[in-house]
Amino acid sequence: MSSDDEGVVMRALEEWVFSHPHKDRPFLIIMGRSFTPVQYWNEVRENEQFRTKLFRFLEEQAERAGERPVDMIYRAVGANRR
Amino acid sequence: MRKAGVLVVATRYDAGSHYTYQWARALQEELARMDHTCIPLDAADLCRAGSSFADAINCVQYVVFYGHGLTDEWTALPVGSSGSTTPLVNSANASLLGGRRVFAGCCHSLVQLGQAYAAAFPHGEYIGYSKEFAFEAANHEFFRDVVNNAVIQFVKGASRQAVVAMLQNAWEGLRDAFGGGGILQHRPNAFEASQDADDNSKHVGFAP
Numbered sequence: 519m520s521s522d523d524e525g526v527v528m529r530a531l532e533e534w535v536f537s538h539p540h541k542d543r544p545f546l547i548i549m550g551r552s553f554t555p556v557q558y559w560n561e562v563r564e565n566e567q568f569r570t571k572l573f574r575f576l577e578e579q580a581e582r583a584g585e586r587p588v589d590m591i592y593r594a595v596g597a598n599r600r
Numbered sequence: 601m602r603k604a605g606v607l608v609v610a611t612r613y614d615a616g617s618h619y620t621y622q623w624a625r626a627l628q629e630e631l632a633r634m635d636h637t638c639i640p641l642d643a644a645d646l647c648r649a650g651s652s653f654a655d656a657i658n659c660v661q662y663v664v665f666y667g668h669g670l671t672d673e674w675t676a677l678p679v680g681s682s683g684s685t686t687p688l689v690n691s692a693n694a695s696l697l698g699g700r701r702v703f704a705g706c707c708h709s710l711v712q713l714g715q716a717y718a719a720a721f722p723h724g725e726y727i728g729y730s731k732e733f734a735f736e737a738a739n740h741e742f743f744r745d746v747v748n749n750a751v752i753q754f755v756k757g758a759s760r761q762a763v764v765a766m767l768q769n770a771w772e773g774l775r776d777a778f779g780g781g782g783i784l785q786h787r788p789n790a791f792e793a794s795q796d797a798d799d800n801s802k803h804v805g806f807a808p
């Protein structure tokens with residue numbers, strides 16, 4: 519993913535977390551630890567390995583679906599507002 | 601249909617196991633509806649109850665565990681004052697599983713414990729995860745259905761290889777359902793649910 523695309527994804531993720539209706543409730547359950555949307559956002563910003571893994575997945579999934587990596591995040595922002 | 605005996609052991613001491621405990625109860629109900637013998641037990645009670653776990657294993661052909669795992673254990677209780685977890689089973693007492701067919705729905709269950717099981721029971725069948733097992737809470741029912749359906753196929757007699765192949769397909773299908781153009785693409789947090797399903801597809805496996 520280009521650095522421009524990464525910036526677009528980060529801005530979309532920020533919009534997702536701050537529009538989330540349950541931003542302090544665990545949503546990602548990795549058996550043994552969990553993340554609220556706010557904790558997830560902090561992890562994406564501060565943990566390069568975590569962020570790189572997310573970017574790589576978004577890129578691969580976007581390629582499978584024939585869309586941009588950021589589109590998955592925009593849909594989640596839309597889901598927050600429904 | 602061949603009737604089977606299934607021991608379903610689960611924990612429920614934090615956010616993650618709160619959900620997987622519900623999955624275990626749903627599995628128990630489904631197995632009972634199919635007229636299988638199903639023994640539901642709480643791992644926290646079992647680790648304090650002497651021979652109850654071994655007694656229960658004696659009654660069944662299948663052992664299912666839903667909860668937390670480390671590379672060398674299924675965890676019964678979280679970290680306590682001793683600074684360590686309390687295991688239900690670890691590689692030192694893997695023989696307790698008695699060669700039963702095992703489905704370990706927890707993190708890292710294929711690593712040391714899976715290998716210890718394989719060494720103790722070369723003709724056994726053990727399904728688990730080589731790394732972390734993850735799901736997204738707002739969509740946990742979809743993850744539950746993948747896991748529980750796999751256990752049901754295992755109990756119906758499918759081999760460990762067939763069940764793992766089915767699980768890999770099911771996780772990839774769920775990944776794409778949450779992805780662009782998929783039927784679940786507009787669900788809350790779908791991007792993370794899709795990534796979790798993708799990770800699970802890569803980490804599921806079997807031993808020996």
